[in-house]
Amino acid sequence: MFEEYCSRCGECCRHYAGIPVTKKDVKRWKKNGRKDILEKLVVLEEDFVMEGGIRLFDKGDRLIETGEDKYCTFLNREERVCSIYEERPEVCRKFPLTPSGTLWIYPESCTVGKRIKGLYD
Ligand code: SF4
Numbered sequence: 001m002f003e004e005y006c007s008r009c010g011e012c013c014r015h016y017a018g019i020p021v022t023k024k025d026v027k028r029w030k031k032n033g034r035k036d037i038l039e040k041l042v043v044l045e046e047d048f049v050m051e052g053g054i055r056l057f058d059k060g061d062r063l064i065e066t067g068e069d070k071y072c073t074f075l076n077r078e079e080r081v082c083s084i085y086e087e088r089p090e091v092c093r094k095f096p097l098t099p100s101g102t103l104w105i106y107p108e109s110c111t112v113g114k115r116i117k118g119l120y121d
C-alpha cells in the first residue's frame with residue numbers, strides 16, 4: 001500500500017519491543033510451513049507498551065524479535081528491504097495505517113506517512 005511513496009528508510013521496521021503479529025499471520029505461516037518466521041516470534045512479558053500516549057501492545061502479545069539495533073530481525077540491513085516480503089505480517093502491509101484505517105504514529109523520515117497526512121489535511 002502506498003509503496004510508490006516509500007523511500008525505503010527502513011524506520012517502520014524498528015521498534016524496541018518488537019513487531020506485532022496477528023493470529024491470522026501465525027495461522028498463515030503455519031499453513032505455509034514458515035518455521036523460520038515462527039521461530040523468531042517472542043511473547044511480550046511486560047504488562048503493556050505505550051508510545052505517544054497510545055497503548056500499543058499488551059502482555060502475551062506475539063511479536064517478531066528485533067536485533068540489538070532494534071530493527072526487525074527480517075530486515076535486510078544492507079539493502080533496507082524486507083527479507084520475508086511476501087509473508088510479512090499484516091501490520092507491515094498496512095503501515096502507516098492502523099488495522100482500523102487511521103494514520104499510525106510514523107517516523108520523521110517516513111515519506112509515506114507525510115504523503116498520507118497531506119491527503120488528510
Ligand atoms: S517483517 Fe519485513 S516489513 Fe515487517 S518489520 Fe520486519 S522487515 Fe519490516
Ligand code: SF4
Pocket residue numbers: 005006007008009010011012013095096107109110111112113
Ligand atoms: S518508514 Fe515509511 S518511508 Fe520508511 S520504509 Fe517505512 S513506509 Fe517506507
